[in-house]
Amino acid sequence: ETGVTQTPRHLVMGMTNKKSLKCEQHLGHNAMYWYKQSAKKPLELMFVYNFKEQTENNSVPSRFSPECPNSSHLFLHLHTLQPEDSALYLCASRRTGGEGETQYFGPGTRLLVL
Amino acid sequence: DAKTTQPPSMDCAEGRAANLPCNHSTISGNEYVYWYRQIHSQGPQYIIHGLKNNETNEMASLIITEDRKSSTLILPHATLRDTAVYYCIVRAGTASKLTFGTGTRLQVTL
Numbered sequence: 599e600t601g602v603t604q605t606p607r608h609l610v611m612g613m614t615n616k617k618s619l620k621c622e623q624h625l626g627h628n629a630m631y632w633y634k635q636s637a638k639k640p641l642e643l644m645f646v647y648n649f650k651e652q653t654e655n656n657s658v659p660s661r662f663s664p665e666c667p668n669s670s671h672l673f674l675h676l677h678t679l680q681p682e683d684s685a686l687y688l689c690a691s692r693r694t695g696g697e698g699e700t701q702y703f704g705p706g707t708r709l710l711v712l
Numbered sequence: 713d714a715k716t717t718q719p720p721s722m723d724c725a726e727g728r729a730a731n732l733p734c735n736h737s738t739i740s741g742n743e744y745v746y747w748y749r750q751i752h753s754q755g756p757q758y759i760i761h762g763l764k765n766n767e768t769n770e771m772a773s774l775i776i777t778e779d780r781k782s783s784t785l786i787l788p789h790a791t792l793r794d795t796a797v798y799y800c801i802v803r804a805g806t807a808s809k810l811t812f813g814t815g816t817r818l819q820v821t822l
Contacts, residue, residue: 600755600757600758602755604755629808631809640812640813640814640815641756641810641812643809643810643811646808646809648808653808654808654809686753688755688756690755692808694808700746700758700761701758701810702758703755703756703757703758704755705754705755706753706754706755708753
């Protein structure tokens with residue numbers, strides 16, 4: 599248990615569906631991240647939020663829409679996804695402002711797009 | 713961030729020490745060495761990190777060479793539950809993101 603929770607843990611959706619992934623951190627951190635891990639590939643950073651403000655978008659398609667209402671919660675809204683978007687989506691959080699602060703990851707949401 | 717090089721796979725007998733190497737010859741003075749592991753289909757788990765000095769915690773030890781161009785993660789008594797992909801990442805202390813490579817797949821066997 600890392601203090602970062604993600605729901606749902608598994609999700610199956612059609613290409614015309616709209617769904618949302620939720621991440622919550624109980625660590626008092628102020629930065630939150632979305633990563634994508636496709637099969638047999640390294641983790642890819644998608645978005646970074648610092649104090650609720652998006653500070654990085656790693657050229658992610660607009661069918662992925664993040665939302666960070668406060669420093670403890672992060673959402674990833676999904677619409678009109680493609681089968682190649684099937685992957686493990688991971689959330690992480692971190693305390694900024696100090697040297698060497700590390701990221702802690704949630705368990706991930708396994709997404710299958712049909 | 714500096715690039716790291718790790719062997720793609722390693723085996724270790726249960727109960728023995730697992731020594732996982734990482735080369736980071738282009739590391740800068742303000743960059744830390746981080747180790748994470750990922751057990752199949754789970755989120756990466758933080759293990760340990762260091763800047764210059766060797767570090768030890770309840771999970772592992774991190775040995776960094778004096779020139780900082782390489783490091784070794786040591787799991788002192790490997791168990792079957794340590795079977796995972798281990799990632800060595802170099803990152804500046806105040807940098808926001810981690811860049812994951814392909815890591816080392818450690819297989820612990822009976």
